[in-house]
Amino acid sequence: MGYDTPVLLTERLVLRPPHEDDVEELAKIANNRQIAEMTSRMPFPYRLSDAEAFVGSCLRGEHDGYVYAITLADTGHLIGFCGLEKRTRSAGFEIGFWLGEDYWGAGYATEAANALVDQAFRSTDAEQIHAVCRTVNPRSRNVIRKCGFTFVGKDEIDSVAAGRVPVERYTLSRPAWLERKTERRRG
DSSP: OOOOOOOEEOSSEEEEOOOGGGHHHHHHHHOOHHHHTTSSSOOSSOOHHHHHHHHHHHHTTOSSEEEEEEEETTTOOEEEEEEEEEEGGGTEEEEEEEEOGGGTTSSHHHHHHHHHHHHHHHHSOOSEEEEEEETTOHHHHHHHHHTTOEEEEEEEEEETTTEEEEEEEEEEEHHHHHHHHHHHHHO
């Protein structure tokens, strides 16, 4: 465990490893039932102690993959988190993301997710990556589809905040990603 997590730059975002200075802001933006119920591992209410434990686990390299604080490039303001982690439930790398409610609908999640996909295929030997979203989460579904993922089926997962919930599973193969990158360069 413990990956060397490089900083990723996009047009409007800086994705960087979390640090202790993120704890208070993380506790504020993550303390939202709507966010917690769409994730598998986020409790609600989300307390300062939860933020301290999460950031501490990142600093100790306890995640099997890459975990990023999503920040605005122009201000450095923390707006959410994303990750590319090996997950047993997907039998490989899975992307995940969430944003504070004030930042929904601005395209930031798609921008961050695309950066994660690029990171996955540039820095790992994964032949495919996975994404999972709640069936009642059209925003995440749209982000996943915009990144080129293909629907593979429905399932159920355990959510700390919502219990056992139905989800949709998606995959993206390395060849499909390469084809998308080639098309974007041409277009």
